Amino acid sequence: MKRLLICGLFFAVxxxxxxxxxxxAAAGAPAGDASAAPTTALGGGSVTxxxxxxxxxxxxxxxxxxGEAVCQGKYTSAPLDPVIMVANGMLGNxxxxxxxxxxxxxxxxxxxDAVEIDQQGCLYHPRALAIMVGQKLIIKxxxxxxxxxxxxxxxxxxxxxxxxxxxxxxxxxFTTAEDDVPVxxxxxxxxxxxxxxxxxPFFAVSAxxxxxxxxxxxxxxxEIEARHTKLGSKLMTVTVAGDAAATxxxxxxxSGA
Amino acid sequence: xxxxxxxGDTRRVFGALGAAVALGALASSLGAQATxxxxxxxxxxxxxxxxxxxxxxxxxxxxxxxxxxxTKGVYQIRTTASGELPTDADLLHVVTEGMPGSxxxxxxxxxxxxxxxxxxxxxxxxSSFFSGAAPTAIAAGxxxxxxxxxxxxxxxxxEKLECxxxxxxxxxxxxxxxxxxxxxxxxxxxxANLAEHWKFNGGATIEQIYTRLxxxxxxxxxxxxxxxxxSKVVTDEQLWQLAQYVRSLxxxxxxxxxxVVRAALAKGALPVGPSxxxxxxxxxxxxxxxxQIVVKPRWFAPSIDGVWVQAxxxxxxLSMRVSWDDPSRSPDAxxxxxxxxxxxTVTAIDSIPIDSAQGPDRLTIxxxxxxxxxxxxxxxLGGDARHPVYAWRWRSTPDELQEGRLTGLGKFKAAGAAxxxxxxxxxxxxxRLQLTRALxxxxxxxxxxxxxxxxxxxxxxxxxxxxxxxxxxxxVGAWYAIYLDVPTPPRVYIAxxxxxLLTAGLGVLVVARAQRRERNSRRAxxxxx
Numbered sequence: 001m002k003r004l005l006i007c008g009l010f011f012a013v014x015x016x017x018x019x020x021x022x023x024x025a026a027a028g029a030p031a032g033d034a035s036a037a038p039t040t041a042l043g044g045g046s047v048t049x050x051x052x053x054x055x056x057x058x059x060x061x062x063x064x065x066x067g068e069a070v071c072q073g074k075y076t077s078a079p080l081d082p083v084i085m086v087a088n089g090m091l092g093n094x095x096x097x098x099x100x101x102x103x104x105x106x107x108x109x110x111x112x113d114a115v116e117i118d119q120q121g122c123l124y125h126p127r128a129l130a131i132m133v134g135q136k137l138i139i140k141x142x143x144x145x146x147x148x149x150x151x152x153x154x155x156x157x158x159x160x161x162x163x164x165x166x167x168x169x170x171x172x173x174f175t176t177a178e179d180d181v182p183v184x185x186x187x188x189x190x191x192x193x194x195x196x197x198x199x200x201p202f203f204a205v206s207a208x209x210x211x212x213x214x215x216x217x218x219x220x221x222x223e224i225e226a227r228h229t230k231l232g233s234k235l236m237t238v239t240v241a242g243d244a245a246a247t248x249x250x251x252x253x254x255s256g257a
Numbered sequence: 258x259x260x261x262x263x264x265g266d267t268r269r270v271f272g273a274l275g276a277a278v279a280l281g282a283l284a285s286s287l288g289a290q291a292t293x294x295x296x297x298x299x300x301x302x303x304x305x306x307x308x309x310x311x312x313x314x315x316x317x318x319x320x321x322x323x324x325x326x327x328t329k330g331v332y333q334i335r336t337t338a339s340g341e342l343p344t345d346a347d348l349l350h351v352v353t354e355g356m357p358g359s360x361x362x363x364x365x366x367x368x369x370x371x372x373x374x375x376x377x378x379x380x381x382x383x384s385s386f387f388s389g390a391a392p393t394a395i396a397a398g399x400x401x402x403x404x405x406x407x408x409x410x411x412x413x414x415x416e417k418l419e420c421x422x423x424x425x426x427x428x429x430x431x432x433x434x435x436x437x438x439x440x441x442x443x444x445x446x447x448x449a450n451l452a453e454h455w456k457f458n459g460g461a462t463i464e465q466i467y468t469r470l471x472x473x474x475x476x477x478x479x480x481x482x483x484x485x486x487x488s489k490v491v492t493d494e495q496l497w498q499l500a501q502y503v504r505s506l507x508x509x510x511x512x513x514x515x516x517v518v519r520a521a522l523a524k525g526a527l528p529v530g531p532s533x534x535x536x537x538x539x540x541x542x543x544x545x546x547x548x549q550i551v552v553k554p555r556w557f558a559p560s561i562d563g564v565w566v567q568a569x570x571x572x573x574x575l576s577m578r579v580s581w582d583d584p585s586r587s588p589d590a591x592x593x594x595x596x597x598x599x600x601x602t603v604t605a606i607d608s609i610p611i612d613s614a615q616g617p618d619r620l621t622i623x624x625x626x627x628x629x630x631x632x633x634x635x636x637x638l639g640g641d642a643r644h645p646v647y648a649w650r651w652r653s654t655p656d657e658l659q660e661g662r663l664t665g666l667g668k669f670k671a672a673g674a675a676x677x678x679x680x681x682x683x684x685x686x687x688x689r690l691q692l693t694r695a696l697x698x699x700x701x702x703x704x705x706x707x708x709x710x711x712x713x714x715x716x717x718x719x720x721x722x723x724x725x726x727x728x729x730x731x732x733v734g735a736w737y738a739i740y741l742d743v744p745t746p747p748r749v750y751i752a753x754x755x756x757x758l759l760t761a762g763l764g765v766l767v768v769a770r771a772q773r774r775e776r777n778s779r780r781a782x783x784x785x786x
Contacts, residue, residue, distance in 0.1 A: 067433045145419065146418065146419035146422055148478065148480035149480075150478065150480065151340075152441055154329070157340040157341065157342075157386070158331055158339075158340045158441075158475055158476075159339045159340040159481075160339050160340070160473045160475065160477075160478070160479070160480040160481060161339060161473075161480055161481055161484045161485075162418065162473075162480035162481065162482050162484070162485055163484070163485065163490075164417065164418045164419055164482075164485055164490055164491070165485075165490050168484075168485065168488050168490055169488070170484045170488070186423070186434065186437070186438055186439075186478030186480075187419070187422050187423070187434050188434070189434065189437035189438075189594075
């Protein structure tokens with residue numbers, strides 16, 4: 001047991017040595033060390049589909065924003081915590097990504113487009129995000145109040161930044177893949193978002209109408225996972241033939257089954 | 258970097274040579290310094306921080322904030338940017354100086370410099386994050402000179418950056434978000450009380466406060482303002498001014514604990530209430546309080562860490578003002594969230610559950626039942642059945658003061674006529690309670706009289722209802738004394754003056770005589786030659 005542990009420790013140390021090289025997740029860090037290695041070209045295939053929600057949409061909890069007039073003023077009725085976003089039977093904020101099936105040892109170029117998280121009306125938009133290691137995360141404050149953005153990862157380094165004014169933006173990157181990086185604001189304890197950090201660019205987040213599209217996939221058979229912060233996950237195996245678009249439709253329900 | 262091939266070699270060696278070599282291998286993988294550090298750690302640190310450094314030692318559950326979990330590699334007190342590792346110097350600093358306001362003591366007296374450096378090397382090995390490049394400190398200049406103008410500008414920054422959201426308008430940790438704050442592990446964490454600099458976790462020099470603003474305190478809700486500075490939302494100069502303002506909220510020096518609270522003779526009438534400006538002229542005495550950990554249920558997470566006591570008398574009445582910082586006027590609905598976390602974190606120690614409803618805030622002041630010069634002091638926790646204490650028991654909701662006897666903490670029995678007048682004011686995270694009583698009570702048979710010139714033993718107990726505190730769970734202090742100044746009779750001024758004149762006169766005489774003798778003897782010598 002001890003031997004295993006020690007060997008495991010060596011592995012961990014070895015693995016981390018490479019990954020934490022750009023250890024400061026601070027802005028300005030090179031967009032992923034992966035750029036140094038030759039990257040695999042993207043394919044022309046895609047996986048598209050919809051995420052449905054079966055059954056009556058659960059009622060989201062209301063948020064008491066009375067203490068923050070600037071934000072409360074942005075709503076005409078009591079603001080809801082968008083835990084489960086259902087519209088016309090479709091579920092938003094679901095991260096859909098390639099869980100397995102990519103050839104081993106391949107590295108992919110970091111997307112040039114940044115992923116954005118916006119603080120608007122004292123809520124995070126979106127409430128669930130996916131991002132690639134090294135890809136830029138742009139954090140925006142659209143509220144004329146103080147927000148702090150605290151990321152609490154375990155494999156990546158954390159950060160906790162204050163954005164005291166509207167219009168302020170901050171950029172961060174993650175250095176290691178991690179399933180769930182919770183993001184929170186401590187000034188407004190109800191603000192939560194979750195970021196999934198992936199080692200490849202094959203992911204999407206379902207829109208309000210439940211639609212998603214994972215692009216650039218090479219031909220192959222993939223295990224696709226759809227993950228929702230509160231409702232759990234669904235798996236599906238999909239084969240992408242050449243440049244064709246494969247379809248994957250998921251369905252969640254309140255029971256999580 | 259050690260690879261797993263080498264791990265394989267190690268495995269073979271394990272099989273062949275057994276445990277002695279295993280230890281040797283451990284030593285070589287740790288390095289000599291960390292191996293020495295392990296010995297120090299196991300002896301001094303493990304009880305709180307745990308054998309593996311996960312912050313789960315046997316004493317950990319009695320602490321709030323909890324001891325650091327070294328396996329996560331997340332540290333509050335750093336000179337590096339948000340989310341970065343601390344430098345070796347940062348870690349050494351915390352080991353050396355401790356963390357004021359927490360259970361972490363300073364180790365500079367118990368461990369020598371080598372031992373401290375060794376233990377730092379060892380705890381770094383507990384997180385794989387330290388295997389990367391060494392972190393670098395942020396560039397911080399030197400603190401500009403403190404000035405009233407800088408402090409005023411600092412207040413502007415305090416408002417602009419909305420520091421009050423957590424720390425409160427007067428910095429007493431009573432901001433609107435304060436009851437919701439939690440650390441990375443979900444434990445309740447207080448917004449620092451900026452009026453108590455001696456409890457600042459990372460130290461209270463202007464440079465240290467500025468550094469906390471730039472770096473944030475990782476693992477806590479306190480963010481870094483470096484990005485705001487780079488985005489020109491706030492300037493470097495403003496952050497320095499803010500640090501100066503924050504420092505100005507506390508007294509200049511650490512409060513000196515004195516055994517005796519002096520009640521001066523009031524120049525005019527006694528103050529009419531706790532907000533009377535006369536109190537600003539009276540000396541303040543700091544009486545530290547600590548968690549009540551003697552009587553069950555014991556309490557290791559007290560909200561109140563001391564009271565400021567001021568006292569005046571007019572020869573007929575004694576008036577005291579007791580002020581203490583408490584972030585909530587209990588019960589207060591927003592603090593239900595805080596209480597919920599307290600109940601979850603400070604798990605039913607001694608198996609007596611904490612009430613889910615907030616109680617009132619409380620202050621109990623005790624005196625011996627008889628006050629004489631050689632007064633034997635009853636047990637400091639409310640006396641006992643044979644030696645009760647005379648007590649004033651105040652509660653915030655409803656605002657009420659009862660007088661009576663305690664025969665042990667929580668064992669109160671109201672008795673006697675109402676002798677004490679009180680006025681309580683809650684203002685921005687602070688209670689100020691004025692208590693006034695005639696020196697000679699109406700009922701002298703059961704209530705002790707206060708005399709001028711005789712120290713009156715006095716002890717305090719304070720509780721914050723929003724923090725799950727009650728008659729036993731709270732903060733207690735030892736016996737102190739209150740001393741009512743005796744008005745100075747005129748002869749006190751005349752006697753020293755007379756003595757001085759007499760001494761001066763005698764001095765002149767002595768010198769004159771000595772000079773005369775000298776002259777005479779010189780003359781005699783001349784005549785001889």
